[in-house]
Amino acid sequence: xxxxxxxxxxxxxxxxxxxxxxxxxxxxxxxxxxxxxxxxxxxxxxxxxxxxxxxxxxxxxxxxxxxxxxxxxxxxxxxxxxxxxxxxxxxxxxxxxxxxxxxxxxxxxxxxxxxxxxxxxxxxxxxxxxxxxxxxxxxxxxxxxxxxxxxxxxxxxxxxxxxxxxxxxxxxxxxxxxxxxxxxxxxxxxxxxxxxxxxxxxxxxxxxxxxxxxxxxxxxxxxxxxxxxxxxxxxxxxxxxxxxxxxxxxxxxxxxxxxxxxxxxxxxxxxxxxxxxxxxxxxxxxxxxxxxxxxxxxxxxxxxxxxxxxxxxxxxxxxxxxxxxxxxxxxxxxxxxxxxxxxxxxxxxxxxxxxxxxxxxxxxxxxxxxxxxxxxxxxxxxxxxxxxxxxxxxxxxxxxxxxxxxxxxxxxxxxxxxxxxxxxxxxxxxxxxxxxx
Numbered sequence: 506x507x508x509x510x511x512x513x514x515x516x517x518x519x520x521x522x523x524x525x526x527x528x529x530x531x532x533x534x535x536x537x538x539x540x541x542x543x544x545x546x547x548x549x550x551x552x553x554x555x556x557x558x559x560x561x562x563x564x565x566x567x568x569x570x571x572x573x574x575x576x577x578x579x580x581x582x583x584x585x586x587x588x589x590x591x592x593x594x595x596x597x598x599x600x601x602x603x604x605x606x607x608x609x610x611x612x613x614x615x616x617x618x619x620x621x622x623x624x625x626x627x628x629x630x631x632x633x634x635x636x637x638x639x640x641x642x643x644x645x646x647x648x649x650x651x652x653x654x655x656x657x658x659x660x661x662x663x664x665x666x667x668x669x670x671x672x673x674x675x676x677x678x679x680x681x682x683x684x685x686x687x688x689x690x691x692x693x694x695x696x697x698x699x700x701x702x703x704x705x706x707x708x709x710x711x712x713x714x715x716x717x718x719x720x721x722x723x724x725x726x727x728x729x730x731x732x733x734x735x736x737x738x739x740x741x742x743x744x745x746x747x748x749x750x751x752x753x754x755x756x757x758x759x760x761x762x763x764x765x766x767x768x769x770x771x772x773x774x775x776x777x778x779x780x781x782x783x784x785x786x787x788x789x790x791x792x793x794x795x796x797x798x799x800x801x802x803x804x805x806x807x808x809x810x811x812x813x814x815x816x817x818x819x820x821x822x823x824x825x826x827x828x829x830x831x832x833x834x835x836x837x838x839x840x841x842x843x844x845x846x847x848x849x850x851x852x853x854x855x856x857x858x859x860x861x862x863x864x865x866x867x868x869x870x871x872x873x874x875x876x877x878x879x880x881x882x883x884x885x886x887x888x889x890x891x892x893x894x895x896x897x898x899x900x901x902x903x904x905x906x907x908x909x910x911x912x913x914x915x916x917x918x919x920x921x922x923x924x925x926x927x928x929x930x931x932x933x934x935x936x937x938x939x940x941x942x
Contacts (some may be wrong), residue, residue, distance in 0.1 A: 506691060509534060509581025511574065511606045513544070515551055515665070515769070515835075516623060516658050517587035522559045523669040525568035527694050532569050534577035544570045552834040552861045555666040574606075578613035583691065585656075586610075586634075587623045592773045596780035598627050607634050611641035614649055619684050621654040625714050625774060627781050631655045631678065631707035652684035655707045657714035662768060663832020674701045678710025715781075718774045719792055724759040725766045726798040732762030732940025733805065742940020743922055762939040764840035764894065764920045765802035767829030772799070772838040803840050806939075807847040810918050813937050814890045818852030821913070823888040825881060826895020827859035827866045834861040836869060840920075841894040849874060858884040860897055882911060890916040896923050905932035 506529045510521040513535035521533040535541055540550055547564075549557050560568065571577060578584065588602035603624055610620065620638070622631055635653040642649055655678035660668045675692050679685040685704055689696070696702055703713075732742035742762045750757030766772070775796050782789045814820050829839040836842055839862075848855050855875040857863070863877050878884035881900070885891055885908050893900055901923055909915055915934040917924075926936040 506530070507580055507582045508532075508691075509577040509584045511535075511577055511584060511586050511610065512588035512602070512624070513537075513540065513570070514587065514589060515553070515662070516660060517585070518544075518549075518551065519553065519556060519660055519665045519669060520585060520587060520623065520658065522556060522563065522568060523666060524691075525563040525566075526559050526670075528567070529691070530567050530580075531563075532571055532577050532580040534571050534574060536572060536574075538572045541570045541572045553665050554663065554832060559666065574609040575613045578610055578618070579615070581618070583619045583621060583687065584610060585621045585623050587658075590624050590626050590773075590777075592776040592780070596776045596783065598777050598780065600626060600630065603630065603634065604637060607637055608641060611638045612645070614642065614647065614651070616649055618649075618651045619654060619687050620651055621656045621688065623656055623658050625657065625770070625777075626711065627777060627784075628708050628711045628715075631711060652679065652681050652687075653707065654679045654684050654688055655710035656688065657710060659714070659717065662835050663830060671695070671698065672700055674703055676703045676705070676710050676713050678705050678707040680707060715774050715778050718771050719778060719795070721759050722766055722771045722775055722795050722799070723791065725763075725771075726795045726802070728760045729762055729765060729802045729939075730798055733802075735940040736942055739942040740940075741942075743938075745940070762922055763802075764806040764844065764939075765799040767838035767840050768835060769837045772796070803843045804847070806840065806920055807844050807851075809920075809937060809939075810844070810848065810890065810892055811851065813916055813918055813935070814853075817848065820852075820889040821854045821856060821887060822848050823884045823891045824848075824855060824857045824875075825859070825884065825891065825893050825900050826862075826897055827857060828862035828895055831895055831897045834865050836862050836865050839895075842866070842870065842873070844892075844894065844920075845873065845875060856884045856888060859895065860899060882907065885911045887911070887913045889914040890918060892918045892920060893923060894920050896921040905929060905934060909933050 508524050508529045508531045510517045510533045513533040521531045525531040586606050588606055591599045593599050631653050657676055677688050735742040746760040750760045775792055778792050824845055827836055827841050845855055856878055857875050858878045858881055909932050917929050917934045917936050919938045922938045929936040
């Protein structure tokens with residue numbers, strides 16, 4: 506099949522590259538000419554395990570890059586829209602990028618296309634896009650037929666390639682049998698593995714993405730509230746989460762206490778759900794509470810550090826981990842960044858280290874007055890507290906014996922409950938976790 510991807514960001518690049526790996530001929534298009542130029546040189550703009558190898562294997566054969574929408578539309582029988590849809594201050598979704606994309610696509614169309622929206626967007630966007638394309642084709646006197654499809658993505662950063670190749674499910678929202686069969690054929694390799702294909706209407710497919718993220722975010726926030734209660738009651742949240750997770754009705758995933766969720770999806774999508782609800786005259790109390798709990802969790806983690814360190818002014822705090830989760834360089838809505846800002850506001854000096862996210866942190870937060878360090882050891886020299894904020898693999902086996910010789914004050918705050926308190930204390934460190942008295 507000939508596929509075009511309009512928008513070569515995180516989702517678009519992974520989607521296009523993986524489709525090429527599965528045998529499709531793919532053109533990835535983006536208006537960012539600098540990004541496209543780098544991709545043509547083999548420079549991948551994001552950190553995602555396994556992605557670089559797939560790009561190198563398929564480019565310039567089945568995978569190509571362009572900054573020209575005309576090239577993308579001419580090539581693709583199926584055109585995926587994968588652009589950013591940020592949430593505005595009033596919780597509505599900014600669909601500017603989507604409408605710019607569909608207008609450009611419509612202006613370049615010369616025949617039948619299946620246009621697939623992979624960008625997370627409010628329920629009703631698919632129909633709105635359809636009307637926009639119909640209007641442009643009519644104005645141009647082009648009697649071309651086309652089909653609109655919603656195909657939400659469920660890619661976890663740090664695991665996106667695997668999630669694309671072997672997803673839990675594939676959701677296809679379509680109005681015509683023709684379009685449905687074309688997209689089902691596109692995912693035939695995954696379907697052959699027994700992966701469920703959920704076929705539905707466009708509006709339902711659009712809601713599935715929001716509903717999935719809301720459920721996952723709810724588990725995180727609820728477990729964090731339980732952990733906070735455990736801490737007050739003298740219970741061990743780690744054992745509580747383990748026991749609760751063994752209940753098959755609940756499951757083990759997303760039950761680790763921590764500083765709250767971040768990233769490009771959960772915060773944005775939950776706020777967008779509030780906007781969708783408002784437009785429909787409804788107030789979703791649970792969704793709002795998930796957002797509130799998550800914001801409060803960052804404050805509580807800052808207070809935990811402050812209580813452990815004491816007076817922040819004149820103190821040095823080391824923060825290990827800047828990305829919102831391990832396996833990615835994405836710092837969007839990262840709890841770590843929020844906590845660092847509060848530490849700085851409190852008068853502390855902050856030293857940071859992250860194996861992948863420091864470049865993004867520097868470029869996206871030029872006002873963040875922290876010391877960027879080359880490794881865990883240099884970040885820990887003469888510090889008064891080490892905070893483990895993101896559970897990267899290299900932070901899971903810290904050399905506390907050596908760290909004890911470097912720090913000014915042996916204090917360790919484990920915001921991810923990676924370590925057993927006794928294992929840390931035997932090296933002379935004080936230990937503070939989440940949900941542990």
